[in-house]
Amino acid sequence: MSLISQTQVILDLAAPDRHEATRTLATTLVADGRCTDLDLFLSDVRKREEQMATGLPGGIGIPHARSAGISTPSLVFGRSREGIDWGAEDGPATLIFLIAAPDGGGEAHLAILAKLARKLMRKEFRQALTDAATEAEVVEIIEREVVNA
Amino acid sequence: MKFVGVTSCPTGIAHTYMAAEALEQAAKDAGHEMVVETQGSAGSDPIPQSVIDAADAVIFAHDLPVKDAHRFAGKPTVDVGVKRAISDGPALVAQAVAAAADFKANPAKAAAAAAAAPVGGLATKVDSSASLGTQIRQWLMTGVSYMIPFVAAGGILIALGFMLAQVALGENGAIDITKYDIVAKDAAFSIMDSFNPFSLTMWAALLFRVGVAAFGFLVPVLSGFIAYAIADRPGLVPGFVGGALAGTMGAGFLGGLVTGILGGLVARWISRWKVAKGVRGVMPVVVTPLLSTLIVGGLFVIVLGRPIKALMEALTNGLNGLGVGGGLALGLVLGAMMGFDLGGPVNKVAYTFATTGITTAGLATNAPQFKIMAAVMAAGMVAPLAMALATTLRPKLFTEPEQENGRAAWLLGASFISEGAIPFAAADPVRIIASSVVGSAITGGLVMAFGATSRAPHGGIWVLPLIGNFLLFVLALAIGVAVTAGIVVALKSRDHSLADAAA
Numbered sequence: 001m002s003l004i005s006q007t008q009v010i011l012d013l014a015a016p017d018r019h020e021a022t023r024t025l026a027t028t029l030v031a032d033g034r035c036t037d038l039d040l041f042l043s044d045v046r047k048r049e050e051q052m053a054t055g056l057p058g059g060i061g062i063p064h065a066r067s068a069g070i071s072t073p074s075l076v077f078g079r080s081r082e083g084i085d086w087g088a089e090d091g092p093a094t095l096i097f098l099i100a101a102p103d104g105g106g107e108a109h110l111a112i113l114a115k116l117a118r119k120l121m122r123k124e125f126r127q128a129l130t131d132a133a134t135e136a137e138v139v140e141i142i143e144r145e146v147v148n149a
Numbered sequence: 150m151k152f153v154g155v156t157s158c159p160t161g162i163a164h165t166y167m168a169a170e171a172l173e174q175a176a177k178d179a180g181h182e183m184v185v186e187t188q189g190s191a192g193s194d195p196i197p198q199s200v201i202d203a204a205d206a207v208i209f210a211h212d213l214p215v216k217d218a219h220r221f222a223g224k225p226t227v228d229v230g231v232k233r234a235i236s237d238g239p240a241l242v243a244q245a246v247a248a249a250a251d252f253k254a255n256p257a258k259a260a261a262a263a264a265a266a267p268v269g270g271l272a273t274k275v276d277s278s279a280s281l282g283t284q285i286r287q288w289l290m291t292g293v294s295y296m297i298p299f300v301a302a303g304g305i306l307i308a309l310g311f312m313l314a315q316v317a318l319g320e321n322g323a324i325d326i327t328k329y330d331i332v333a334k335d336a337a338f339s340i341m342d343s344f345n346p347f348s349l350t351m352w353a354a355l356l357f358r359v360g361v362a363a364f365g366f367l368v369p370v371l372s373g374f375i376a377y378a379i380a381d382r383p384g385l386v387p388g389f390v391g392g393a394l395a396g397t398m399g400a401g402f403l404g405g406l407v408t409g410i411l412g413g414l415v416a417r418w419i420s421r422w423k424v425a426k427g428v429r430g431v432m433p434v435v436v437t438p439l440l441s442t443l444i445v446g447g448l449f450v451i452v453l454g455r456p457i458k459a460l461m462e463a464l465t466n467g468l469n470g471l472g473v474g475g476g477l478a479l480g481l482v483l484g485a486m487m488g489f490d491l492g493g494p495v496n497k498v499a500y501t502f503a504t505t506g507i508t509t510a511g512l513a514t515n516a517p518q519f520k521i522m523a524a525v526m527a528a529g530m531v532a533p534l535a536m537a538l539a540t541t542l543r544p545k546l547f548t549e550p551e552q553e554n555g556r557a558a559w560l561l562g563a564s565f566i567s568e569g570a571i572p573f574a575a576a577d578p579v580r581i582i583a584s585s586v587v588g589s590a591i592t593g594g595l596v597m598a599f600g601a602t603s604r605a606p607h608g609g610i611w612v613l614p615l616i617g618n619f620l621l622f623v624l625a626l627a628i629g630v631a632v633t634a635g636i637v638v639a640l641k642s643r644d645h646s647l648a649d650a651a652a
Contacts, residue, residue, distance in 0.1 A: 048159070051159060052232070054163070054164075056167075056232075056235055056236065057235075057236045062163050062164075062167075064160060064162055064163045065160060066160055066161075066162060066190065099162060099163055101160075101162050101190070110189075110190050110191035111191045113162045113163070113166075113191070114162070114165075114166040114187065114189060114191040115166075117162065117163045117164070117165070117166035117167045117170070118166045118167065118169065118170040119170075120163075120167055120170075121167050121170040121171050121174065121235070122170075
């Protein structure tokens, strides 16, 4: 299964805070069985956020966890025009990447998430996602830059 | 300039890699070369040591302890949390440039760091993010992997010495050869004084004594490298010294496990003290080894000295109570004791009980004392032979070094060198000791029941002419070996399948 499909893209994410935003994003993983236990996964993500907020300079939020509630390494992409506070010092996050990894999964599967994380540091990659007009375009960018790169 | 770095974070799927990317980009933008080792959950490819050695400075951006940090010792280092690298890669690279320049301009600082660096970078097998149980096993395995060559070299030399002695001196050769020593009061038995390249006896004595010297390192090396696995270089001194004390006190490999783990934990604790800047320089070379060695050595001798002595006395009294006429029951008890700690205090009591018995003057050739000696010798051969058999039958249940050691264990076991089984027992004490005790007890009991005898206190198959009812002796031995090997394989395969199911 690939990392992301169009149902895992929310171009106009609206939520009062980062926990609600995470729930909205994570819910997209339930329908096709990528997430088998939503509450468990959300609590794992929350634990990680409580350790240290995952907001990063430049308007990025990367909530993530390895969780027994996840069956397939997955990415959910959310974009928020007004931004959601993700704990970064320089302001709210407009690009949110929810990264879900199975607990104790094989290294090969996790390598793709490693590649994704490296891409997040690339300005061109972030700009392309900011500019994408459709869900299909977002999936196409990620497939091209991360999965098939 | 050339830099190397390590990144890590609690989850190991995002920040680790983002930080690595940020550092590599920042270095490239500033015209430097940088290689980053990502210690995350997608596995990490260790940076080749040659690349580390060539680097001008090191950047650690980590939320977890850096694995095998000793590889980077002696380099100017920038040490920060993982988030700093993501938010401000260029600043860290600039800091690394400054640190490298400062290092070059200030040779005294460089020398101090180099003094604290390890020689050659010894490998450990420890993954600091693993569970405590796994970590303990990795500590033990590190110690065992360094001990195995000593067991093989020493054991084979001793066996060859026995073999040659039989040729040179006849049927009592393997016994008489032990009168020789590197330095002895009687010049005729002193290898240093009387070595003669044309004397087979001297060659046999030389092989035997060099082997014994190698065996002197078993417990110290085991203990030293367990401590090293826990605490890196600061662990070596308390580990080795504690192990040497355990050897002196007759505490055997179990004592070595205690001093190794204790030495490592104490050294790690002390080396993490926050101390004033002026003292920091002398911590690794003076303060940590001094204090940790004193604590470990002192505790071991003071706290465990008397209990070990008391245990040995109680066991000796118990055996004397059973008396030489104890028959089958005595054989079972002696066998179990021989198989328990393989050269440690319990084993020693059983062995001494038997060897003291055969020195009684004027015994008949089928006296119970000789049966006891045979029971003890056969039981002491069970564990190494059983490990050799188990590694041959089911190599997959053992690590590579254990398999190597298994091959040497055939010869060691056949020569009644119980130490051949120590690497297995030290790496996995509970399962190996349990199976060894059962098989050794059966062999000890059977030898008594069969009435096999031995007039030799050691030597295994090399004293064959001194063993009475040899075929029954071998039968009793074979049964015990098969039982122990069977239990080891069963216990290890069960846990392997459990581990597979959990993965």
